[in-house]
Structure formats: structure tokens, C-alpha cells
Amino acid sequence: MIENDESGFQIATCLKEFEGSGQVERINPTPDNADQGLAKLVLTLVELLRRVMEHEALRRIDGGTLTEQEIEQMGETFQKLDDKMKEMREIFGLNPEDLNIDLGPLGNLM
């Protein structure tokens, strides 16, 4: 469940500790934004999944396959996820447009 609690800070702490432990190579090894490397990747993937699920939810709403209660529950969950993503971005000093991956010839991921 996504709740308005301290979980954002706890997740951020875990990410920083994991990247700092040396068990994984730094994703974006610069002194200025060393903390952002793994966090940026993780949050980008979460954002990608969020958009995919949002798109699917809208498709099902338009298709009339969901009850009103299910729509309400999904909407509330997505809103909480949106709030949690904003919180995580603030912790790591990331803007919404930072959550993207350059795939070279294929363009950006999102």
C-alpha cells in the first residue's frame, strides 16, 4: 500500500546505501550527482510502469469493464503513487523531465 509516511526517506536511504556499498557499479559516476545515479534509474522505471498502468486503467474505464468502486480505488492509488513519486524526486533533487533514459538511435524512453 502507498501511504503518506516516512517510507520515501527509508527507500532513499536504502538506495544510497546500496549504491555506496560497492556491490554495484555506479550508474552515473560523477561527484556532483553520485546519489542520483541508481535513484534516477529506479524512479524512471517506476514512472514508466506507472504510465503503462495508467494507460491500461483508462482503457478499461473507457471499455466499461470496471465498477465505480474499482475506478475510485484505482484513482486513489494512482494519486498516492503520484504524491510518493513527487516526494522521491524532491529527496533526490530530480525534476519530472529528468526521469528518462536516452536510448541513442531509438530516442528517449518516454
Next chain:
Amino acid sequence: MMTIPYLLGFVREYEESIFWGDKKANFTRLGKHAVLWSGWPSEVFPTKQEFLLAMLSLYEKVCSENIEFLPVQSGIRVSKEENLIDILRKYEVALEDGFNKVSGCYEYSLSLHLCEEEQRLRSSASENQSSDNEIRRGRDYFNKVRLRHKQREDLTQQMTQIIGMINKKLGQCYRDYFIGLTDVRIKPNTDSNKEFNLTLEIAYLVPIDLEQEFHKRIGNLINDNQWEVTLTGPWPPFHFSVVTLQSEGYIVRKSLSWEESTHDRK
């Protein structure tokens, strides 16, 4: 220690030296094509700034001397110099097609800062901000999402119309143009009092003999519309360099199997 080649680009029928910063770049040739390469940037340059300045000086030389040059996507390298010959052999036809496409042309990058459209976005962002505060029901969230999608669609349509108008005004002054959806940079902020940044970026492949006319028509467009325009160039044809390199392992495997199958047929 063996140098791992970092690819800078391809040239056609060029024999003279090219410097990358103060380092002489290397050539590996096959026929009239050659791949320009050097060591890995972090091994050649002490700072990123020096690397970027070296790239800039390389592009200036390429454009000032009308060298036929196809840039390579940044960060491409191979494990050893011998594999460069396989690359040139594999991509011989694609390289020739690519050079023919961009021959006699430069790339120019046009950035349009769209003030009127920004005003509209700023207004709708204020409305969205207040609607964010009013989201009490789950369904309201999806209504907000739909509104955002609609705004994006409207914006894309507006951009398409603007691009069509620009290209019509430019007429025959360009051979090709490139724009991706991601080139429409929208940087909204949660605080609607802050500035938006709505910028449309288009790359044009401009024949050298039409450069002056191209500049003149861009000037006319600026005068006729309320745009802030940034025009940069000439550049090598980054967005029109159609050669896409496959993985080195694939190329080497294919070249070996070609030699084996040829031997079997004899």
C-alpha cells in the same frame, strides 16, 4: 597498452590529418571509406570540458573544409582495431548511401521559443493546479489525466501546423528535416508562476549553395512571427547520418561465417 578505438565518424575520400583536440585522430581505411577513431575520451582528455571542446573543433574543421563526414552516435567503441575493417566492409553500401544523401550539405539546428503557446500552457496549468487541489475522488484523478493527454494532443497538433508553415516558407532551401516528439521540450513547474519553456527544435539538411537563402528566409520568419529563435550551425549531419551500427559481436560473427561459407562453395 592496446588502445581501444573510440569511433568519431566516417569520412569519404579524405587523406589528410585530422586532429581531435591536440591529438591526431587515427584512420582505418577500406576503399574510399575510412573510420576516424581515437582513444577513449576519459583516457585522452583530463576533463569533460576539454573533450567537448575537442569535439567542437573537429566539427568546425569538418564543416570549414567541406570534408564528407558522417558522425557516429556518441559512446561507440570496438574492442580492437582489426574489427574496424569488418565494420567498413559490412557497412560499405550503407555508408555510400549515407554520404550520397548528405553530400554538399550542412545541418542547421533551429530552436523556436514559442511565447504565445507558453501563455496558453501557463493558463491551463493554473487551472490544473486548482483542479489538483480539488481531487477528492479517484475518478477525478483520471479526469485530470485525460485533460493532460488532451493538452498534449492539442500541442502536438499546433506544433505540426507550425512546422508545416515553416517548411512551406523555406521552400527548396533544405533537402531534408528532422524533428522528434521529444524535441518539443515542455518544462512545466508545479508553481504556475514560474516560466514555462516551450521550445520546438528542428534540424535541417541545407545544401551549401543555398545557405544564404536559408538564412534570409529564417530571418523573414522571425520578423513575421513572435518567436525567439536560436539558429546554430553549420554542423555535421548528426540527424541525417542514417548508418546504425549493429553490435560488434554480430559483425565479427557474420564476417567469419561469410568466409566459411565462401570456402565451402569452392
